[in-house]
Amino acid sequence: MTRDPAKTDPDHYTVVFENDRVRVLEYKDKPGEGTSWHAHPDSLMYTLSAFRRRILADGRHVDVELQAGQARWVSAQEHSGQNTGDTDSYALFVELKEPAAASSRAARAPLGPSES
Amino acid sequence: MTRDPAKTDPDHYTVVFENDRVRVLEYKDKPGEGTSWHAHPDSLMYTLSAFRRRILADGRHVDVELQAGQARWVSAQEHSGQNTGDTDSYALFVELKEPAAASSRAARAPLGPSES
Numbered sequence: 001m002t003r004d005p006a007k008t009d010p011d012h013y014t015v016v017f018e019n020d021r022v023r024v025l026e027y028k029d030k031p032g033e034g035t036s037w038h039a040h041p042d043s044l045m046y047t048l049s050a051f052r053r054r055i056l057a058d059g060r061h062v063d064v065e066l067q068a069g070q071a072r073w074v075s076a077q078e079h080s081g082q083n084t085g086d087t088d089s090y091a092l093f094v095e096l097k098e099p100a101a102a103s104s105r106a107a108r109a110p111l112g113p114s115e116s
Numbered sequence: 117m118t119r120d121p122a123k124t125d126p127d128h129y130t131v132v133f134e135n136d137r138v139r140v141l142e143y144k145d146k147p148g149e150g151t152s153w154h155a156h157p158d159s160l161m162y163t164l165s166a167f168r169r170r171i172l173a174d175g176r177h178v179d180v181e182l183q184a185g186q187a188r189w190v191s192a193q194e195h196s197g198q199n200t201g202d203t204d205s206y207a208l209f210v211e212l213k214e215p216a217a218a219s220s221r222a223a224r225a226p227l228g229p230s231e232s
Contacts, residue, residue, distance in 0.1 A: 017187035019232050021216060022160050024187045044138050044210050046162070071133035071140045071208075092187075094160050094210045100137060116135050 003039035003078060013093075025093040034082035043074045044094040045113050052085030055112035062112040073116060075109030076100075119155035119194060129209075141209040150198035159190045160210040161229050168201030171228035178228040189232060191225030192216075 005013040006025065012035060017024035026048075029035075034053075052065045057079040065085070066072070074093070083089050121129040122141065128151055133140035142164075145151075150169075168181045173195040181201070182188070190209070199205050 017160070017189070019189055021158060021212060022189075022210075024160060024162070026185075042137060044133070044140060046140070046208060046210075069142075073133070073135055073138075092162055092208075094138075094162075096137060096212070098214050 005038040008036040008038045023095045039078045046092045049090035051089035072113035121154040124152040124154045139211045143207045155194045162208045165206035167205035170198045188229035
């Protein structure tokens, strides 16, 4: 079963660019909306609006609140997400196609976006 | 001499994120303004405003006109740029730190942003 968010959640994720090194997605949703379970490769997220959401995975969750114009790292991970705020979410994901060098990443990635 | 745009043109380029895989820059300028000669690694550019500019390198140039919200690839290259429009430029650059596989890129990269 695919966990590609462009396939699991085509109403929210749109592929806006792709070449051999990156794929770029725009994500949009409204308050109360959310995603199915899906997978991200290592990605740079850039917020195009301010939003608040809950990211859920295997029995844990994190609540994130971001302003517009913030760049965050999303380590390769599977999760679902829910817009828990009162504003639309709008964000850009630049997915890296090359996997990270084995030594450069912790065994367990932080859930959701991180500052490094 | 450095050709890092964050060093050559600190009034225009701002580093907003960096880790071991990517560095993210915001670029801003006003009509008539431009940059010094600088170098980009392979980068994904995303326009945060509509703008028109001229990109110059070794005796050639290209004129580009972009709307807000467009994703474009900038192959590793050196150039300078000039805002030739009547609106402010505002763009995001996600620089990839890993070089491309040798086989995956043409010997001479297209000057300026490209659609693939």
